Amino acid sequence: GAVVSQHPSWVICKSGTSVKIECRSLDFQATTMFWYRQFPKQSLMLMATSNEGSKATYEQGVEKDKFLINHASLTLSTLTVTSAHPEDSSFYICSAREPELGETQYFGPGTRLLVL
């Protein structure tokens, strides 16, 4: 149980285009979803926290107009990287939490983004 999927698993795009990444909780309802970014040989850095039906809370230094987050249902959150640039190339990972399952976050497999 507590499986989280992400789509796509990898994406290559041209500079200036927008990319949408989906995060789904497959067998539980996620009241809260989190988006992280991980650069090579570094740890996960939280970008934003989203609760179903409300606006996302962004961490300091993360541009909310560049990284659009939508948590439209209890099983789906999307992250859209708008006008992507090469410096946005990274590994994006989502996680989901349902309080009835405890304090643990369940992570997706990640999406590798390469902006040319």
Place this chain on the structure above:
Amino acid sequence: SQKIEQNSEALNIQEGKTATLTCNYTNYSPAYLQWYRQDPGRGPVFLLLIRENEKEKRKERLKVTFDTTLKQSLFHITASQPADSATYLCALSRGGATNKLIFGTGTLLAVQP
């Protein structure tokens, strides 16, 4: 600001030995401490959670200790196997409605056959 440090270098051990990984933190009072495993190109996988009022937690070959006075957690893998080779991350949180996790730098464990 809060800081979470793990063994900064890779840890190499022989198969069958016990691996011990360290997580130290400052400027933070976590209610929960969690350990995750991450394989290359994959998302983290939850291993164990320990609460601030717990000293030790075990699960199969895994053991976690939590010392809130020393601000330190130790993560042990007994009878290690090459399949245990991965990066191990500790993460702290205060719980609550959103339960934001703060991750440590991670330790790369390599178990030699």
